[in-house]
Amino acid sequence: MSATIPVAETPLVRFLLGRADDALILGHRLSEWTGHAPILEEELALANIGLDLIGQARALYAFAAEAEGAGHDEDDYAYLRDEGQFRNLLIAERPRGDFADTMVRQALYAIYAEMFWQAASQSTQRELAGFAAKAAKEMAYHVRHAGTWVVRLGDGTAESHARAQAALDRIAPYLDEMFDAEDPSLAGIVPDVPALRPGWDGAVRALLEEAKLSLPDVPFPQRGGRAGRHGETLGHLLATFQHLHRSHPGATW
């Protein structure tokens, strides 16, 4: 087995890994649909979205590698960190679930991520700003695509409505964490994340209204992903994702 790498996490490295992990883990969840989607056209759509996210993860890991300066590469970060070193939001790691789980999660995350990357395109760090502008465009399409489906599921049949509402109820505890502030030392490089909340609330309210769905009250929001405190599902995901890479220490693929 390949050994786990230590990562020297400055606030910047930690931020970059967090965003990269969001994209990787969510992209992985989408890739789990391959060959099993409800509609052939959606096979292609889900793969496109997954590929966008995996691409974002790779770019962000490259930034992290540069910021860390320890000679790590994208695969070291993706394959050789343990669960507790993953910095992704809990919303990203929730199981694939049914098509409603996937689309509801995707819409809520994409609305957030589009706003985040839009704001990050003003970053004082030019490379990050350039990446963010591109990522924002990708997320805008994810918003459109997932939003279209959320409306059709929410306002489709009685069954689809019930499934979409159940999906929303399941994911709701993981939304607040998206708006936790990044390290204050990163001001200027990283957008003011809590400030994104009102815009997100408005966009989500409009979408859910059209979809005839309602956000439930969340008495106990869950957080801790950024600190490496994950639920039970990420470990299984990583066991699948990392096992081959780790079984051949030092091998090239």
Next chain:
Amino acid sequence: MSEERTPLWEVFIRARQGLAHRHVGSVHAADATLALQAARDVYTRRGEGLSIWVVPSAAITASDPADRDELFEPTASKIYRHPTFYDIPDDVGHM
């Protein structure tokens, strides 16, 4: 097992500005919005397009191949519609 059929849409793509939309294939989708997104996801994965049209396949009225002779053959004899029908001496130059 037979379920309600999801409508078929014809997809037309403009590869770049200045070109007409061209038929590239079809997708199944319940409505126009989904059809447009499906067309994007299926037919523009390699940078093939800048603009998409989707048209319900059922909305296309096609000529009958059996009418081919009466529809298209009469033009074959109208050779005066083509520039080569007219004799202009070479001395006149390009025209």
Next chain:
Amino acid sequence: MYTQGLVSIEGAGGAEEERFQARVDAEERIEPNDRMPEAYRRTLLRQISQHAHSEIVGMLPEGNWITRAPSLKRKAALLAKVQDEGGHGLYLYAAAETLGSSREEMVDALLEGRAKYSSIFNYPTRTWADIGAIGWLVDGAAIMNQIPLCRCSYGPYARAMIRICREESFHQRQGYEIMLTLCRGTEAQKAMAQDALDRWWWPCLMMFGPPDGESQHSDASARWKIKRFSNDGLRQKFIDATVPQAHYLGLAVPDPELRFDEASGHWHSGPIDWEEFRRVLAGGGVCNRDRLEARRRAHEEGAWVREAALAYAARQRRVAA
């Protein structure tokens, strides 16, 4: 693609069949609403829908490794490749629909076990090297079969194949590059690559179909320019192209009779175990049951999604009306 009032010329007498054959002989493409012999339509519909089913079922063995791909580069490439296969299935269903069947009917035929798909996908992908071997060998064999289909007499099929062949050009290279990386890697990786070649070589040779003398549909398909080369001819072409590639990798082709015949300029290969071919075709492969189960499950679990989209669309139409 649109189809209106398919016109069959069966029973219309020999003269019309002759005219049809003359058009085919003149390399004229047949288009959806053209008059065509019923047997031509049926043959094409069977072949194109089987081809579509193969692409769709073919997503499963490779999909088996997307979540375990050993690097992010490989993961992205594999996801894109398997996505292409879904796209190819989609193009092919569309081409088949121009012959008067619906995608729903074709999918039902697959799920009810009435339609065939390529037997190669009933073999399991046991290791990562299988992903390399599939790209290199299975896609390599498929490309050999498919390139002549770009000139098939039926226009929509030929056009779908042109698009497919263009997109597939990266698939085989992707697979061979995986094999090359494994063969230049650790001993364990090289062993993995050899094991994959050992398991996939013979099934890939079977992909070209039974020997020419035993093939059911070959004569009519050749006459109608649906099939332009014989099974054995394409198989030999594949062997000739692939053996040197295996040698470049430093791998041994699992055929003790394999030798280069100077006189003919071809690689001579040993006998194929057609008993295995028939067994897997009949349902005796490792994964036959699993493949159909997976497709059925996806279809059944997706029914409520399709219903929701249709119900929403119907309501929007009523509101607009």
